[in-house]
Amino acid sequence: MCDKCGKSFTQITNRNQHMRIHTGEKPFSCDQCGKHFSSKHHLKCHMRIHTGEKTFSCDQCAKTFRHASVLKAHLRVHTKEKPYSCSVCEKSFSQWNTLHKHEKTHTGVREYMCFECEKTFTTANGLKLHQRIHTGEKPYMCSHCDKRFSRPAHLKTHEMIHTGEKAYKCSHCDKRFSQSANLKTHERIHTGEKPYKCSHCDKRFSQSADLQRHERIHTGEKPYKCSHCDKRLSRSEQLKTHERIHTGEKPYKCSHCDKRFSQSADLQRHERIHTGEKPYKCSHCDKRLSRSEQLKTHERIHSREKPHTCDQCGKSFSFKTHLNLHMKIHAVEKPHHLSLRSR
Numbered sequence: 001m002c003d004k005c006g007k008s009f010t011q012i013t014n015r016n017q018h019m020r021i022h023t024g025e026k027p028f029s030c031d032q033c034g035k036h037f038s039s040k041h042h043l044k045c046h047m048r049i050h051t052g053e054k055t056f057s058c059d060q061c062a063k064t065f066r067h068a069s070v071l072k073a074h075l076r077v078h079t080k081e082k083p084y085s086c087s088v089c090e091k092s093f094s095q096w097n098t099l100h101k102h103e104k105t106h107t108g109v110r111e112y113m114c115f116e117c118e119k120t121f122t123t124a125n126g127l128k129l130h131q132r133i134h135t136g137e138k139p140y141m142c143s144h145c146d147k148r149f150s151r152p153a154h155l156k157t158h159e160m161i162h163t164g165e166k167a168y169k170c171s172h173c174d175k176r177f178s179q180s181a182n183l184k185t186h187e188r189i190h191t192g193e194k195p196y197k198c199s200h201c202d203k204r205f206s207q208s209a210d211l212q213r214h215e216r217i218h219t220g221e222k223p224y225k226c227s228h229c230d231k232r233l234s235r236s237e238q239l240k241t242h243e244r245i246h247t248g249e250k251p252y253k254c255s256h257c258d259k260r261f262s263q264s265a266d267l268q269r270h271e272r273i274h275t276g277e278k279p280y281k282c283s284h285c286d287k288r289l290s291r292s293e294q295l296k297t298h299e300r301i302h303s304r305e306k307p308h309t310c311d312q313c314g315k316s317f318s319f320k321t322h323l324n325l326h327m328k329i330h331a332v333e334k335p336h337h338l339s340l341r342s343r
Contacts, residue, residue: 061167077168077180 001008002015004022009015017039020026026036028043032050037043045067048054054064056071060078065071073095076082082092084099088106093099101123104110110120112127116134121127129151132138138148140155144162149155157179160166166176168183172190177183185207188194194204196211200218205211213235216222222232224239228246233239241263244250250260252267256274261267269291272278278288280295284302289295297319300306306316308323312330317323 061169063165063167 002018002022004019007018009018020038026038028037028040029035030037030043030046030050032047035046037046048066054066056065056068057063058065058071058074058078060075063074065074076094082094084093084096085091086093086099086102086106088103091102093102104122110122112121112124113119114121114127114130114134116131119130121130132150138150140149140152141147142149142155142158142162144159147158149158160178166178168177168180170176170183170186170190172187175186177186188206194206196205196208198204198211198214198218200215203214205214216234222234224233224236226232226239226242226246228243231242233242244262250262252261252264254260254267254270254274256271259270261270272290278290280289280292282288282295282298282302284299287298289298300318304318306318308317308320309315310317310323310326310330312327315326317326
């Protein structure tokens with residue numbers, strides 16, 4: 001029996017090993033990096049980091065792991081088993097540490113603070129990972145190229161580019177993904193689930209990023225500023241496209257001629273000149289158009305909509321060109337009125 005905590009053991013070797021928890025003794029040392037461990041088993045597990053040995057294989061997707069416990073946790077991806085439930089909201093998780101992190105969202109306790117920017121975190125590891133933004137530290141290097149990462153998860157995701165591995169398969173179709181998060185997002189196409197609700201209106205979204213972009217319509221927030229002028233944009237892709245006005249970059253080249261474009265949408269529209277494709281069909285007749293704006297203009301023939309109004313006499317027109325022609329009547333009238341006044 002342990003004289004510190006009262007725990008009982010059937011073998012003296014197990015008791016001796018247990019005592020190291022209390023004494024802090026770590027007699028087993030790694031000859032590769034010098035790290036110390038309290039048991040030979042922990043050293044053996046650690047050595048697999050250096051050797052690259054992955055002895056535990058998933059029978060569902062052939063993915064391999066260094067530890068049996070990691071394999072066990074991984075198998076829940078396939079079985080959908082979520083044995084760990086939150087005591088507050090009953091949400092379930094496949095891993096205990098994920099549940100532990102989640103439960104802190106209910107308590108609101110964020111005890112770890114960054115001294116650089118004062119941002120707070122619920123876990124020490126979250127703070128540690130965040131601080132690499134300030135230090136620029138990237139300790140995880142790809143074994144296939146020289147690219148480095150600040151987080152092991154980012155490295156793991158990157159290396160799948162080289163291996164082509166897509167371990168996560170949709171249960172509704174044959175599509176596969178390299179990340180479980182991408183699979184989860186994809187499956188909402190099939191289930192119709194939209195868990196993210198706008199705090200300003202009733203609109204819902206399947207992805208948190210889509211919600212963030214949408215809410216900027218309400219808040220007017222434009223966090224992305226052009227590095228060449230004072231223009232601000234609400235989306236990062238809008239900023240990227242805008243900055244090509246300054247740089248003159250045209251990365252999209254026509255496959256039929258040498259013409260280049262700054263936006264992929266402009267390239268798509270242009271290539272229809274070569275292919276003759278007309279994907280937009282009128283809902284009132286059989287006419288087809290190559291551009292959506294052409295379809296919109298054409299359908300006014302059927303709807304008799306007249307959105308273009310003369311600011312001189314109030315007359316309305318279906319097409320901007322017709323309004324422009326009409327305005328010339330007023331341009332002729334003005335000099336006539338001026339000549340009458342001068343008499």
